[in-house]
Amino acid sequence: MITKLFNRRTLLATFGAGLTTGTSGLLVPATAKGLAPTTSMRGGSNNYRPGAPIVERIGGGGFWMSGTVRRAGDGMPLAGQRIQIWAHTTEGHERDWHSHGATLTDSNGVFRLEMPQIVPAFGQPHGHLAYDSGDYETVFLRPVMRSAKDTSLEAHFVLQPV
Amino acid sequence: MIWAGLAFVVALPVALAATSPLLAWRQPIYIAAGFAGIAAMALMLVQPLLAAGYLPRLSMQRGRRIHRWVGGILVATVAVHVVGLWITSPPDVVDALLFRSPTPFSAWGVIAMWALMAVALVAVLRRPLRLRPRIWRMCHTSLGLLVVVSTVIHAVQIEGTMEPLSKLMLCALVLAAAQKAVASLGVWSKRSLPR
Numbered sequence: 584m585i586t587k588l589f590n591r592r593t594l595l596a597t598f599g600a601g602l603t604t605g606t607s608g609l610l611v612p613a614t615a616k617g618l619a620p621t622t623s624m625r626g627g628s629n630n631y632r633p634g635a636p637i638v639e640r641i642g643g644g645g646f647w648m649s650g651t652v653r654r655a656g657d658g659m660p661l662a663g664q665r666i667q668i669w670a671h672t673t674e675g676h677e678r679d680w681h682s683h684g685a686t687l688t689d690s691n692g693v694f695r696l697e698m699p700q701i702v703p704a705f706g707q708p709h710g711h712l713a714y715d716s717g718d719y720e721t722v723f724l725r726p727v728m729r730s731a732k733d734t735s736l737e738a739h740f741v742l743q744p745v
Numbered sequence: 746m747i748w749a750g751l752a753f754v755v756a757l758p759v760a761l762a763a764t765s766p767l768l769a770w771r772q773p774i775y776i777a778a779g780f781a782g783i784a785a786m787a788l789m790l791v792q793p794l795l796a797a798g799y800l801p802r803l804s805m806q807r808g809r810r811i812h813r814w815v816g817g818i819l820v821a822t823v824a825v826h827v828v829g830l831w832i833t834s835p836p837d838v839v840d841a842l843l844f845r846s847p848t849p850f851s852a853w854g855v856i857a858m859w860a861l862m863a864v865a866l867v868a869v870l871r872r873p874l875r876l877r878p879r880i881w882r883m884c885h886t887s888l889g890l891l892v893v894v895s896t897v898i899h900a901v902q903i904e905g906t907m908e909p910l911s912k913l914m915l916c917a918l919v920l921a922a923a924q925k926a927v928a929s930l931g932v933w934s935k936r937s938l939p940r
Contacts, residue, residue, distance in 0.1 A: 625846065626848075629836035671770070676771075676833070676834075704834075705848070731904060
């Protein structure tokens with residue numbers, strides 16, 4: 584038989600749980616249809632050069648950067664979205680202009696750009712991607728390759744309409 | 746024998762790093778910055794050996810004098826390391842210095858850098874500070890240990906020009922030398938030590 588709704592222990596537990604939920608970001612307003620927008624990764628915008636041109640491929644190629652672009656909420660694939668890509672490769676540093684290029688997503692929201700082999704720089708083999716065309720919130724990604732020997736890398740965008 | 750061994754364990758990782766294929770895709774300033782970091786870790790192996798008088802045919806006094814010089818060189822090599830990386834990619838170094846880098850080893854590198862600056866400052870200010878020798882020694886040693894430990898954590902996580910096995914060997918020796926020197930000098934013991 585329970586005589587009290589709360590004793591000290593349950594009160595503390597409830598308060599603690601409430602505090603954890605409230606301050607840890609677990610409590611988010613329910614989004615319409617679920618698919619949450621991608622947030623920018625730390626360091627993603629490093630050595631970003633706005634306005635990199637759309638190219639057939641970056642440099643000599645040999646390495647594939649690919650991914651998808653979808654809309655937050657309903658997850659609809661977004662066609663014709665411009666994605667910028669850059670990395671430290673066998674042909675240049677991240678800061679070099681010729682290490683930068685952009686491509687557009689196809690009708691399925693898929694992009695794929697050939698570029699030179701990414702090599703480890705600043706301690707990790709990684710690439711950079713940006714969406715910054717303005718129709719959706721800007722997102723910068725910095726995916727890391729599982730192995731420096733990999734010859735492809737994927738990154739996926741879920742964009743939040745502005 | 747000890748000298749030859751020391752020369753070998755320092756030269757081996759440097760030599761292997763010099764054969765790294767990554768060098769072909771890096772500019773000279775980036776290469777210099779990387780090797781400055783390797784040199785700094787090699788000097789960290791020498792420092793406790795000098796301080797504890799482990800190296801043959803070096804008197805304790807002479808060893809301590811060289812220890813001071815090597816300390817100065819160590820600060821300079823770390824400066825070259827950080828400035829060289831900063832020239833190579835300013836935003837990555839700024840992120841590291843502000844502790845907002847995506848790579849955990851960056852934070853450890855910055856901790857090691859500040860601890861090294863502090864350990865050098867404590868050394869320079871030994872006379873003006875007029876700390877009791879035992880207290881001064883505890884400060885200098887604990888900061889030195891922080892430098893060593895954070896440098897090793899920094900180095901092992903990096904995928905760079907160092908060959909992995911020789912890097913682990915150098916890291917282990919750096920830790921062992923520091924631990925041995927601290928233990929044999931009795932830094933934490935109550936008795937005051939002859940200088």
